[in-house]
Amino acid sequence: MYAFVGETGARTPANEGLDVNLGPALTPTGVLPIDSAAARQGARQIHEAPRRVTARLLRWVIDTGGQDHRRLGDGSLRAPGAEPIARAAAGADQRDRGNDRLRALRAELGPKADGTVPVLQTRWLQG
Numbered sequence: 001m002y003a004f005v006g007e008t009g010a011r012t013p014a015n016e017g018l019d020v021n022l023g024p025a026l027t028p029t030g031v032l033p034i035d036s037a038a039a040r041q042g043a044r045q046i047h048e049a050p051r052r053v054t055a056r057l058l059r060w061v062i063d064t065g066g067q068d069h070r071r072l073g074d075g076s077l078r079a080p081g082a083e084p085i086a087r088a089a090a091g092a093d094q095r096d097r098g099n100d101r102l103r104a105l106r107a108e109l110g111p112k113a114d115g116t117v118p119v120l121q122t123r124w125l126q127g
Contacts, residue, residue: 043073
């Protein structure tokens with residue numbers, strides 16, 4: 001398991017809204033990021049980092065919550081092949097507030113949020 005250690009202070013364009021710890025796990029069949037970052041640029045870092053230590057492909061991303069800093073990078077990870085996964089209980093929060101959270105993120109990050117698109121998971125876990 002690898003980790004991106006987020007800031008302990010406020011979100012800024014310099015930290016790309018990364019105010020949470022997250023990171024990819026390497027499995028025998030692929031790379032599994034735990035959370036995808038707040039914006040497209042942070043998600044790109046999560047996608048590129050494992051390439052330094054493995055040739056395994058990005059396969060999934062598990063979002064541990066509905067907050068923007070945990071899942072708004074999903075759209076960027078879906079393009080290279082990651083299947084977004086979350087608990088079913090997070091679905092209502094994601095559907096109800098995804099666009100609101102993106103607007104707030106854009107206000108905080110400015111151009112660093114460009115290209116970020118909220119997407120819903122393709123697999124929902126019960127429990």
